[in-house]
Amino acid sequence: MTKDNIILGIETSCDETAASIVKNGNTILSNVVASQIESHKRFGGVVPEIASRHHVEQMTLVLEETIQQAKVDWDEIDAIAVTEGPGLVGALLIGVNAAKALAFAKNKPLVGVQHIAGHIYANRFQQEFDFPLLALIVSGGHTELILMKEHGHFELVGETRDDAAGEAYDKVARMLKLPYPGGPEIDRLAQSGKATIDFPRAWLEEGSYDFSFSGLKSAVINKIHNAEQRGETLKDEDIAASFQASVIDVLTTKTLRAAKEFNVKQVIVAGGVAANRGLRTELLSQFEKEGIPILIPPLNLCTDNAAMIAAAGTIAYEQGKRSGLDLNANPSLELL
Numbered sequence: 001m002t003k004d005n006i007i008l009g010i011e012t013s014c015d016e017t018a019a020s021i022v023k024n025g026n027t028i029l030s031n032v033v034a035s036q037i038e039s040h041k042r043f044g045g046v047v048p049e050i051a052s053r054h055h056v057e058q059m060t061l062v063l064e065e066t067i068q069q070a071k072v073d074w075d076e077i078d079a080i081a082v083t084e085g086p087g088l089v090g091a092l093l094i095g096v097n098a099a100k101a102l103a104f105a106k107n108k109p110l111v112g113v114q115h116i117a118g119h120i121y122a123n124r125f126q127q128e129f130d131f132p133l134l135a136l137i138v139s140g141g142h143t144e145l146i147l148m149k150e151h152g153h154f155e156l157v158g159e160t161r162d163d164a165a166g167e168a169y170d171k172v173a174r175m176l177k178l179p180y181p182g183g184p185e186i187d188r189l190a191q192s193g194k195a196t197i198d199f200p201r202a203w204l205e206e207g208s209y210d211f212s213f214s215g216l217k218s219a220v221i222n223k224i225h226n227a228e229q230r231g232e233t234l235k236d237e238d239i240a241a242s243f244q245a246s247v248i249d250v251l252t253t254k255t256l257r258a259a260k261e262f263n264v265k266q267v268i269v270a271g272g273v274a275a276n277r278g279l280r281t282e283l284l285s286q287f288e289k290e291g292i293p294i295l296i297p298p299l300n301l302c303t304d305n306a307a308m309i310a311a312a313g314t315i316a317y318e319q320g321k322r323s324g325l326d327l328n329a330n331p332s333l334e335l336l
């Protein structure tokens, strides 16, 4: 029996200050998330300066709490994993500097983690990965289909050519005057609406696995404006349900087609939009019908957290990746 690997993860790429301790990349010992949503709500989105300030205030408290909850001593912790990018540079820097200070003071190896790799590895708390697998990533900044043939290796199958899925949700929510973050609000409204409006589906060229959501977003704006000009009233619930139906249709259809073409053993879903009830239900039912195993993280592991960073960091650590104390935040760090 090999020794357990215990990794401390730190995540501050956007508006959650998070720290977590994970054993062997698949068991959460503690997972603390301090959300700043309330502070950003009145501005209708994340204000980078405010995010950084909150991270500074919360970081040590969140770290102390996660260590206490996990009931581990510092000598049991094997390495410190931290999100190095992508994200807001000022926000990332707080986590990176906290991780570097701890790595230096406690003499621990430091491992920089790419945020989207973290979202993917949030699925490993449910089940071991079975390669080759296809990952559908749907977050505030990303919409991608990624093929993984082994741990830590990512091949791009398709990506958005304009807005990310979460971005489209947030923009449509703003048009409907819903509070930030808009995704969960649209999700909630859509439950009570009917998909009566036939919004476009951007299938793109034959065989393409890329996505595009900006046309859909414009179609929603036009529909709302035209209705206003004609003095008609559209139900917000129906707009939300119709918009959501278009997003889900494209995401599900393309993921299913790619899963078959690449003959994968497993499909995993990752990122904030994976918390969407409509998307979860449709993906589960379509993949069950096809007999392809699919994993979707529980709601609290879909949105930003540090357990997923520790999980991805564990793989990187086991593969020998080490970052130096010159590790820097990289706001546009790519997965591939």
Ligand code: KG4
Pocket: 014, 138, 139, 140, 141, 142, 165, 166, 167, 169, 170, 181, 182, 183, 184, 187, 271, 272, 273, 274, 275, 276, 277, 302, 303, 304
């Ligand atoms: O992964 P995430 O927490 O942060 C990024 O790394 O981007 O994703 C945040 C995005 C936001 O756009 C938010 O509106 C969306 O995920 N989101 C949702 C839901 N919950 C969060 N979108 C649709 N339905 C939801 N239930």
Ligand code: ZN
Pocket: 115, 119, 139, 140, 271, 272, 303, 304
């Ligand atoms: Zn994220």
